[in-house]
Amino acid sequence: MVGESILNNELIQFGFAGFGLLQLGVIVWLIKQLISVLTKNNSIIAKHTDVMGKLDEHIQVGNQETRGLSDLLKTRPCIRHRSND
DSSP states (O other), rough: OOOGGGOOHHHHHHHHHHHHHHHHHHHHHHHHHHHHHHHHHHHHHHHHHHHHHHHHHHHHHHHHHHHHHHHHHHHSSOOOGOOOO
16 A cells, blocks of 8 residues: 555545536536526517617607708798897
8 A cells, every 4th residue: 555646546536536527517507507698698689679779760750850840940030030120
């Protein structure tokens, strides 16, 4: 036993193997959690993209109405230039 390395001990080798399997299990679990989060993230991004498209439509409609109102105001006479008779 004097010349034998401690790493040749079966108990140590089984401990390393068990710890390696434990680490592998943790890595697999973390990857599953990551995939779950990415899936949820993708669905949220899709919903936000739809909302941004609808917001863009509303902004365009508001801009068109504002331009129409601006054109209407330009056709009316300015009350500042009225003379006080």
